Amino acid sequence: MIPSDPWGVRTPYAPGQPWPARVDRHTVEEPERWVQTASLLHSNGDGIDIGVRGNRIVGVRGRESDRVNRGRLDPKDVHGWQANASPDRLTRPLVRRDGKLVETGWDDAMSRIVRRSSELKPLEIGFYTSGQLFLEDYYTLAVIGKAGLGTPHMDGNTRLCTATSAAALKASFGTDGQPGSYTDVDHCDTIALWGHNVAETQAVLWMRMLDRRRGSSPPAMLAVDPRETPVAREADVHLPIRPGTNLALMNGLLRILLRRGWVDRSYITAHTQGIDDLERVVDAYPVARVAEICDLPPAGIERAAELLGGAKRLLSTVLQGFYQSHQATASAVAVNNLHLLRGMIGRPGAGVLQMNGQPTAENTRETGADGDLPGFRNWDNPSHVRDLAALWNVDMATIPHWAPPTHAMQIWRYAEQGSIRMLWISGTNPAVSLPDLARVRRILSRPDLFVVVQDIFPTATTEFADVVLPAATWGEKTGTFTNADRTVHLSEKAVEPPGEAxxxxxIFLDYAARMDFRDNAGAPLVTWHDAESAYAAWQRCSAGRPCDYTGITYDKLRGGSGLQWGGERLYTDGVFNTRSGYCETYGQELSTGAERPASEHSGDGRAFLLATDYRPAPEVPGAEYPMRLVTGRTVWQFHTRTKTGRVPELDRHAPSVWVELHESDAGALRIADGDVVRIESPRGAIEAPARLCGIRPGTVFVPFHYAEQAANELTRTTWDPVSKQPMFKLAAVRVRKAGS
Incomplete structure (x- = not known):
């Protein structure tokens, strides 16, 4: 149970009306000035003003004019800024001497990194970044990696939370980029949340949904989640699905819509291709079969189909319950199929949001810091690579495009095998966030792996570093970032970073200069020197691509609301980014991830309807490990608590890990609420107090935020074949009372 209401008072409104403003504010002293920014502790993109007194942040307030939040703040927005002043900030570089990390100067630290980089071949260097840096940081890193070093080994922890979003959008629509908009909440008559606990992951978006639900003509709501989350309790229909069976449910729902004529045949004919194959696949999923696979009541499946089929304006949101589960991309694509079959794309209230888990995940994908080519370009299209080579004035052969970019899980495998010998980790804590943590610790401990960690605090990961670089954070630097509905915000520097951070x-510009990266003319490869000039370079790179930033300037972003690239909604004319010369991918086989060659691509501006059969998950409960573990989040913490764990107001609500059990499971195991239980998987074990709740029987939930008794001691190194996103929600476990 959530200990208090983090969503504040309701401001009900009717369909078609603008969302009323509600300005949230929290200060500890009266600010002397206010500085513009947006949230960096969740992916919603709330517009915020930072209150400053002297060189101290003393509070925040929501930006009333901002299109995303209309003045509201998430609990982490309200309190998270206090972590900036935590006394254990990293303020000087650290290097490993005689087995211990000791303070040093920037010249020594950077010289060590440059020396090691120069000793290695490009294919021996990898970068693992975050979804919490700024667009300008990512683009600079992408240029360094792709045009400076020429390494394909670049990805981020966005692979853990948002890779399936990108993969599903590319597969259906030709390129990345969310079709929908947060303002679709204002117009829809039905909201479907597919594995998306929006109440705790994007609290302000949930406020918007609740306000519509409390107004006249409220939208109906469907929630698909094995847990009884706040979203599930609010929904008109809750399907507590068996983990790992999302695709079977989606196939069954699509079958009902097609059989009952709840589809837009004229839209399907004019704007999609693949309907015959889709109908053939889903025809094998009658309600009775789906109910058995998903362990759901047939009446609940029927009622969900009625909500979806009767909607005039359907909004879908998708997140980790689909992305981090079995057949992730195929399941997320099936949500796109639903909207295409119903013609629910590109108009107010009718859209899909394949959500992001981190605040700047969209920017990693746009700029190529996730390994893709910048500007949603196709690594397998020679003309796209040639355009980049001309833009950067480097040889085309320098830019890695001979194979798909190296995804994060493969980067870690290469480090394990010894072919990657230097790994630069920026803004993330993989020693807590990656699956199978015992394996991750073994990799980071390899004596032949040179580890650079760039962060703001000591973490479980910095303990393994050869060099630690102290970074400035939100409020201490300038840059832009883009949320899940393509809204770009400017975050201005409000205060100086502590010490030498x-x-x-x-840091990236210093590395580029010390490495002396040059273009074909002998000029410096990286020509920018600050955030605004880096942004201008990105504008040139994005010109003419779907994520075109040329019309969004720093000046336009100052003083008002964030701005969306691509307009409020994409595909309003029913023309999609699937043409062979423009698309970001030629496609992948949904069940295997096999890349399709250009010769087999049939893109012509119509969206793709893609379907595949459900298959059982790679690890299922059995006699030895009879229960299913799912991991997730709480509204009070963010990722591995690097910041939120240092804020008393947030930490007291969720200071340590717990495990959720159904009362029937607890009774059979003689476990009472609050008892410490031991959870074991084939990979490890943790202990945590039990919370008895409405989770589905046979399922165990553990939040992943905590380094002590970390949920990822239990999870397995398995990933979706298309998006390469790890399956955090598929570990088989056993549970008993600790000490018994």
């Missing part, structure tokens, strides 16, 4: 952009 540097902005991430300045």
């Amino acid at each position: 540097r902005a991430d952009l300045d």
